[in-house]
Amino acid sequence: MVIVGLLVSFLIFKNRYIQLDYSTSVTVPTSTNDIMKNEEKEKLGLSHFVDFEVVSRDASGTPTNYRSIGTVKASPLVVEFMSPIDKVALGINTNLKIQVIARDSQGKIIRYKVIKKDSDIVTEY
Numbered sequence: 001m002v003i004v005g006l007l008v009s010f011l012i013f014k015n016r017y018i019q020l021d022y023s024t025s026v027t028v029p030t031s032t033n034d035i036m037k038n039e040e041k042e043k044l045g046l047s048h049f050v051d052f053e054v055v056s057r058d059a060s061g062t063p064t065n066y067r068s069i070g071t072v073k074a075s076p077l078v079v080e081f082m083s084p085i086d087k088v089a090l091g092i093n094t095n096l097k098i099q100v101i102a103r104d105s106q107g108k109i110i111r112y113k114v115i116k117k118d119s120d121i122v123t124e125y
Contacts, residue, residue, distance in 0.1 A: 036063055076118050077101070106109060 034054040038044075040063055046052065055065040082090075082098035086109060092098060099121055102111035115121055 035069075036066060077122055078124060079121060081115075082109065 008055075011069060034057075036054050041050075041052065044063065046108045047085070051069050052063070052125040053069045055067060056063075058064050068123040074075040083098055084094045086092075087094045087096070090109065097115040099113045099115050100109050100111075100123060101113055102109075104110045113120065113122060
């Protein structure tokens with residue numbers, strides 16, 4: 001009985017919602033699924049904020065032909081450091097340098113990062 005009910009439901013669903021239109025055709029570009037790594041982008045002088053698909057590589061594995069598959073735009077982040085009051089409220093050592101990464105809608109800190117050296121500071125995400 002359950003199987004019959006499922007079969008009837010499927011047939012109704014199929015007839016109502018799966019109506020394919022073959023009147024137009026779309027050419028889908030073939031993909032190699034070989035996405036260039038950041039180290040390879042550096043060697044070729046390409047931006048880290050753009051993804052590239054490798055079409056071909058030479059014998060050493062270096063990309064020789066590639067295409068851009070999308071740009072990832074970094075969002076600027078306002079650099080804010082945690083106040084001593086916030087550190088005490090969260091039970092954090094007040095001598096640590098802490099960057100606030102995100103706050104919730106009420107302004108409470110929900111993400112932060114301990115900064116050990118200046119290069120640890122997040123300026124975009």
